[in-house]
Amino acid sequence: MTLSSSSRRAFLALAASGAALGLPQSGSAARPEAPPLYITTPKPFPAFKFSDASGHPLSLADFHGKFVLLNIWATWCIPCRKEMTTLDQLQVKLGGPHFEVVPVSIDAEGLAAVRKFYAEIKIERLGIFLDPSGSVMQMLNLEGVPTSFLIDPNGKQIGRETGAVVWDSPSVVSFLNHQISRHPHD
Template sequence: MSQQRISAARGIAVVLFALAISMTAPVMAAGKVPKSVGPQGFLIWESPRTLPELAFEDEDGRPLTLADFKGKAILLNIWATWCLPCREEMPTLDSLQAQLGGEQFEVVALSVDHAGISVVEKFYQETSIQHLRQYIDPSTLATSTLGIEGVPTTLLIDHDGREIGRLVGAAEWDSPAMVDLMTRTIDEAWNWPRVTPTESLSLQR
């Protein structure tokens, strides 16, 4: 390899390293310590994190919070129809829901579109999304509430409503490695200490 190519390769490596640091810095700064890094950069926390109250609506305008999902694990995907990576990964989230969705698990795709649920419905129809329900955050406060700096960002939340993992950016959610990670991590979460009434509901930063 020529010296010029070596220099170019080193330059690319430096850029990639800086990018990786910049993407993980926010969660590290927030005090979250990853136990492991799964496929496609999915971070699994050393211990579950309590989450703040998050208000949103379903396709019928029914008000919901994360407490309404207590008892099942959820993969909370924060997205928007104007976000190209979000649009590209949505079919794989739909496929993941088809494979794992049920009484114990649900993929919750929460849109932060200012235009409301109508644009979500239109997108679902255009892309033949069949297994995901429609959820909208009319306040568009989900990103700031959850400490999210960009979409898509996806949180894995256990049966007690605590965050146990997070991925910043898009992913191939129905890949065998990701399906296996979801299954194993959710199973392991059952063995963690349960939430007590005295636990703080504020996001630990």
């Protein structure tokens, strides 16, 4: 699937809406004047391993056939903490056979830290996914968290965002619904 120029503009606008609502960008390199999202030409996403809450090893291949919003985050990251409730609500609105939010925590304390955090802010719909080694940071050449990737059902990266976004905003939900509806389903 290739995003049309109008879809690219829509995706930029929806990400900008998150910045307009005052969510801070992560990292010192973030520039407030730059659009918070850039769309990539579809390209294969690097394979990396992470685990679920039970310790079962996973990769993005386990989500083949779905759009995935992959979010790399940590409980100690203030912008991450602010956007997690919006990711939870996005999962409520769009989660199902064609879309899933996959938040991968890089907390060294692993499962205990994430469970405690989810309980504190009442995260109810997001799964717990872990990379306590933080190896995903190096593998994906990330400079900071949160960083999110939109992955199409064929495992190709079609968008990237560094910094917090209001993921459950009407413009984001509308854009993602449009992308999901454009992709043929089995």
